Each structure stands twice: as C-alpha cells, then as structure tokens.
Amino acid sequence: MNKTNTAGIISTGKALPVGKLTNFDLEKIVDTSDEWIKARTGIEERRIITGNETASGLAARAASIALERAGLSPAEIDVIIVATVTPDQTLPSTACLLQDKLGAFNASAFDLVAGCTGFLYGLDVGIRYINSGAARYILLVGVDTLSPIVDWQDRNTCVLFGDGAGAVVLGKLEEGRGVLASKMYSDGSKANLLYVPAGGSTRPATRQSVEERAHYIKMNGQEVFKFAVTVMVDSVQEVLALCGKTAADLDILAPHQANLRIINFACKRLKMQPEQVLVNIHRYGNMSSAAIPVVLDEAVEEGKLKVGHLVGLVSFGAGLTWGAAIAQW
Numbered sequence: 280m281n282k283t284n285t286a287g288i289i290s291t292g293k294a295l296p297v298g299k300l301t302n303f304d305l306e307k308i309v310d311t312s313d314e315w316i317k318a319r320t321g322i323e324e325r326r327i328i329t330g331n332e333t334a335s336g337l338a339a340r341a342a343s344i345a346l347e348r349a350g351l352s353p354a355e356i357d358v359i360i361v362a363t364v365t366p367d368q369t370l371p372s373t374a375c376l377l378q379d380k381l382g383a384f385n386a387s388a389f390d391l392v393a394g395c396t397g398f399l400y401g402l403d404v405g406i407r408y409i410n411s412g413a414a415r416y417i418l419l420v421g422v423d424t425l426s427p428i429v430d431w432q433d434r435n436t437c438v439l440f441g442d443g444a445g446a447v448v449l450g451k452l453e454e455g456r457g458v459l460a461s462k463m464y465s466d467g468s469k470a471n472l473l474y475v476p477a478g479g480s481t482r483p484a485t486r487q488s489v490e491e492r493a494h495y496i497k498m499n500g501q502e503v504f505k506f507a508v509t510v511m512v513d514s515v516q517e518v519l520a521l522c523g524k525t526a527a528d529l530d531i532l533a534p535h536q537a538n539l540r541i542i543n544f545a546c547k548r549l550k551m552q553p554e555q556v557l558v559n560i561h562r563y564g565n566m567s568s569a570a571i572p573v574v575l576d577e578a579v580e581e582g583k584l585k586v587g588h589l590v591g592l593v594s595f596g597a598g599l600t601w602g603a604a605i606a607q608w
C-alpha cells in the first residue's frame with residue numbers, strides 16, 4: 280500500500296459482562312489451581328455473561344461508545360462487520376441483530392468467522408472497502424461469548440476463555456495515518472487443533488451429541504501454542520516489511536491475548552520492551568475476537584496509545600487462522 284491509502288481506526292469502544300470468574304472460583308469447579316493458571320497462562324480472572332447478556336447486546340454497548348467517540352450517528356455507517364464464533368443464534372447474523380439494536384438502517388451487515396483472528400480479518404476487509412471507495416464508515420465489532428460453549432468439566436480449556444466485545448469505527452484518516460499494511464493467512468489442514476465437533480449441519484444436535492459433550496470447544500493446546508509462537512513473530516515481521524519498516528520502528532504491539540507466555544516470547548523475539556506491549560489477559564482471559572479491540576480501547580483510555588504511534592497488531596486462532604497489521608495511529 281502507498282501513502283494515499285489512509286483508511287484506519289477512528290475510534291474505539293468496549294463492553295464487558297458484569298460477571299467475574301476468578302481462578303479461585305475455578306478451583307471449586309475443576310481440578311486446577313490459581314498457581315497453575317497464573318504460571319501457565321497469566322490469567323487471574325475473566326468476565327462471563329449472565330442473565331440476559333448476549334453477544335449482540337455486548338456488541339451494541341461497545342459500538343455505541345465507538346460511534347459516539349467518532350461523532351457519528353448509526354445512520355452514517357455503511358457496513359457493519361461482526362467478527363465472532365459465538366453468534367447469538369445460527370440465523371440471522373449477529374451483525375443484523377446489532378444493526379437493529381443500533382438503528383443503523385443504511386448499513387449492510389454481515390458476520391465474519393475467523394476464530395480469534397476475526398477482528399484482524401475484519402480490519403483487513405474493512406480498510407479495503409474504504410480504500411476502494413465502496414464505503415465511507417464501517418463499524419467493526421469483535422465479540423465473543425465463549426462461556427456457553429466452553430466445557431466446564433474440561434480443565435484444559437475452561438480456565439482460558441472469557442466473554443467481551445470491542446468495537447472500532449473505520450474511516451479515512453489524514454495522510455500518513457491509518458492501516459499501512461495487513462496480511463491474513465489460514466491453514467485449514469489444522470482445523471482439528473481447535474474446534475467444536477457438533478452443532479453445525481454435519482452433526483446437528485441430538486441426544487447423543489449432547490451426551491458426548493460434542494457441542495463444546497476441543498483444543499490441542501500444546502500444538503496451538505507451538506504454532507502461535509512462530510506465526511506471531513513471522514507475521515509481524517512480514518507486514519513490517521510490506522510497509523518498509525522494522526520491529527525497531529514499532530512503538531506499541533497489540534497482540535492477541537491467549538497466553539502471557541506466547542506474548543512474552545513474541546515481545547522478546549521482536550526485541551520490544553515489556554511496556555511497549557499491550558497486555559490485559561490477567562483480567563479477561565482469552566476473549567477471542569474481542570481481545571485486540573478491547574486491549575486497544577484500554578490503551579487509548581490509559582493514554583498508552585497516542586496519535587503518531589506505529590502499532591503492530593497480531594493474532595492467531597481456530598482455522599487455523601493468523602494475521603497481522605501495521606497501523607500509524
């Protein structure tokens with residue numbers, strides 16, 4: 280991309296469920312310990328939807344904040360993209376439910392499924408809409424409510440995930456700012472490292488599928504871990520090269536929040552200082568598509584992320600999918 284492509288993130292917002300589940304709460308549910316979870320993942324607590332909280336409801340709260348900060352009314356949005364693996368229901372899309380909640384009736388709306396890389400895939404699609412002139416403003420939401428599809432009897436997975444939503448408004452920024460480069464990847468041959476066996480059209484819900492707990496997330500954690508440490512570093516270096524930069528130019532890294540050990544490894548390999556790397560996994564666990572927009576929103580609110588900063592964004596997830604982007608904030 281050259282310097283005239285100036286689509287980027289205009290504003291951010293987030294919404295988190297009120298319910299909190301600490302490692303000590305989990306000690307009462309499965310055979311685990313606060314010590315193990317903290318040492319192996321960095322997670323201390325996570326937010327969990329309760330009562331009538333939903334993915335579309337969290338998305339609407341996050342989106343309203345982002346729209347207000349952008350100074351836009353819902354009617355000015357041309358496209359709504361919701362990155363999620365946990366839609367409110369199979370049909371219709373959560374993006375359409377969100378459109379209705381916001382009253383964004385001039386927008387087209389669709390969901391995008393790319394596991395935990397969903398937000399970055401949405402960013403990649405959204406900036407291309409804007410740079411091509413097909414849209415002026417896009418509302419991109421990363422939302423996941425994983426708690427209903429986590430197996431609360433499986434200590435290998437249930438300690439890792441949390442629920443939340445992050446939203447951004449995309450539009451043209453002044454020259455020099457915006458997303459300078461982005462590149463997404465996938466490798467479907469690794470689909471069975473992280474998946475939900477039942478509930479789709481090949482294996483609809485039956486008494487047997489429920490009894491076999493086949494509607495819950497299954498994961499080969501070690502293999503995903505090995506994959507993640509490689510692609511986190513390689514994909515950042517690739518997008519840096521695409522815009523003629525190196526890791527030394529980065530001010531801030533906003534990585535997917537799946538495991539603090541993965542984040543620390545990437546930070547070390549990219550020779551970044553810990554204070555340059557955005558981390559909130561201790562408070563929220565892995566919120567899948569919501570992880571990056573929420574950590575960006577917090578960094579903006581805390582004044583860590585400022586106009587002019589060069590930011591690296593990187594993620595990986597089910598698919599397997601992965602990708603990275605470089606933004607001049």
Ligand code: UT7
Nearest residue numbers: 310311312315319395434435438500501503504537538596
């Ligand atoms: O967005 C993408 C989503 N997924 C990921 O990013 C996952 C990437 N993978 C990981 O983060 C790590 O592989 C995990 C955190 C999932 C697991 O950490 P690990 O260091 O790879 O542990 P492990 O799977 O090798 O298990 C080590 C031991 C095992 O016991 P034995 O066989 O050595 O006796 C596990 O049974 O830890 C045990 N274990 C636990 N112990 C206490 C696994 N989960 C737990 C637990 N509490 N929650």
